Amino acid sequence: MRWLRKKRVLLLLFISFVALLFLSSNWMVLLYPIHYKDEIRKHAVHYEVDPFLVASIIKVETNFKTGKESKKGALGIMQLMPDTANWAMDMAKLPAVTLQHVRNEADANIQLGTWYIQKLHQEMDGNPIAAIAAYNAGPGNVKNWINKDMWDGTYDNVKSIPIGETRHYVQRVIYYYNQYTDLYKDGF
The missing domain is CATH 1.20.5 (Single alpha-helices involved in coiled-coils or other helix-helix interfaces)
Structure with a gap:
């Protein structure tokens, strides 16, 4: 009994x-939390990047876990390749940031990753979907796909992206972007 x-x-x-x-x-919101809101907001405002896009990329890359290093060597919360991080640190004029910071400190990694997203957005002529693809596959590959009419750079035709990993990456980032913009429409 x-x-x-x-x-x-x-x-x-x-x-x-x-x-x-x-x-x-x-x-x-319990299912789709956004960590490091202050850092994301600060750098997104500074570099004029949509903070929800930054949060979505972080979610897909590392699920907001710092100190990660991928099998391919990508570093930190936004998974920047060391060569890309070094180039971005020079271009963004961030001499105080080192690869150790990029690997282990969320703020430094978010700053560099957000700067890189802004740069990719410019390189892709303001096309955010192409910029997301370029974050994963590199801008040269994405420009090549678009120039050779393999992909038109739109989400509607994301299935035309020739690399499955990048195709899936773009779909996941856009999925989380839509979740975040809907859940946090009053801001975060």
């Missing part, structure tokens, strides 16, 4: 929790 009573109490608690979760106006 006592065992049955415990189960009823647990069931009641579970139902109450689920009801509270669904009745709360922002329950989905």
Whole structure:
């Protein structure tokens, strides 16, 4: 009898929790949190990049975990390749930032990654979808695909991207971008 009573109490608690979760106006925020909001906001404003795009790239790259290094050698929360990071540090005139900072410090990595997104956006003639693809595959590849009419640079034709990893990457970034813009429409 006592065992049955415990189960009823647990069931009641579970139902109450689920009801509270669904009745709360922002329950989905629990499923799609954005970490490092201050850093993202600061650098997005400075470099004139959509903060939701920065957050979406971070979500796809590392799920907001610092100190990551990919099998290919990409560093930090925004997974910048060392050569790209060194080039970006020179171009963005950030002499105080080192590869160690890029690997382990979210703020430095977000600053550099956001600068790089802005640069890619300019290189892709303001096309945000092409800039996302270029973040993954490199701007040379994306320009080549567009110039050779392999892909038109739009999300509608993302299935034409010749590299499956990049195609999937763009789809995931846009998925999280849509989730974030919907959930955090009043800002973050």
